[in-house]
Amino acid sequence: MHRKRIIAVLLLIIATIITIATAFKTGINPPAVNVAGSFGAILFLLATAKILDVKDDLFYCGVIFVYLASPIGSVLDLYRRFGPYDKIIHFISGILLASLGMLVISKLLKRAEMFFENKRAYLFSQVVFAFFFSSACAGIWEIFEFTADKLAGGGMQRGMLDTLTDMIAGNSGALLYCFIFVIMIYAGRLDKK
Incomplete structure (x- = not known):
């Protein structure tokens, strides 16, 4: 390190x-x-x-x-x-998890990149993966919260409304990340010729 x-x-x-x-x-x-x-x-x-x-x-x-x-x-x-602290953290986590998803898919497709004729299509596929990676992680986190509460008697879960708004906040953060990434694609900042 x-x-x-x-x-x-x-x-x-x-x-x-x-x-x-x-x-x-x-x-x-x-x-x-x-x-x-x-x-x-x-x-x-x-x-x-x-x-x-x-x-x-x-x-x-x-x-x-x-x-x-x-x-x-x-x-x-x-x-x-x-009150809003939980949603702020979930929003930020959506951004970070989308960024992490982008890293994961970039590593997985590193060798395949040269076979893509359309660079923008390749980048858009990464954006879609990043969003769904973040969304899946948000769902897994909510399952973890539920399980931890049931096993350890914690208080992370505060009902269905809390769970859904947490996931909406995380997905909103991921959407923001993806939106910015798409703008960068169209601006030509991510095209590696």
Whole structure:
């Protein structure tokens, strides 16, 4: 791992510890599962970045996202204290997951790219995959929330309306990412001749 990434992860760990200490000092007293989940999210980020060979910009966005989603959202209980916070996080996750989906499909089709006669059709197929990858991940996340709540007695799921609006927020983020990508295709910024 590069030195800058190591520093970013160390800062994330330190910020997480400070956030946890602050939560207990201010009387929020987060459940142990939320505290453990914050560190689990860091490990998941590291594993994903390693397996998929994620570029620096996406990695650093992931570091910020993990901090906002786990220590800030779960440990400081911002998901419940600030109503729109959950939807904001799901919107951002849609953007990041679409970006990750783009990385996945680019790696899968790296050798096939030379066989595409129409470069724009190739890029549009990537956009479609990125959107559906993000959408599938949002669905899998909601299944995880449901399962974790049932097994561990958590409070991540707050009913069908919450689940559907979470998925709509994530899909909206993915649509924004895809819309920007399509604009870049038409502007010629992504055509590699």
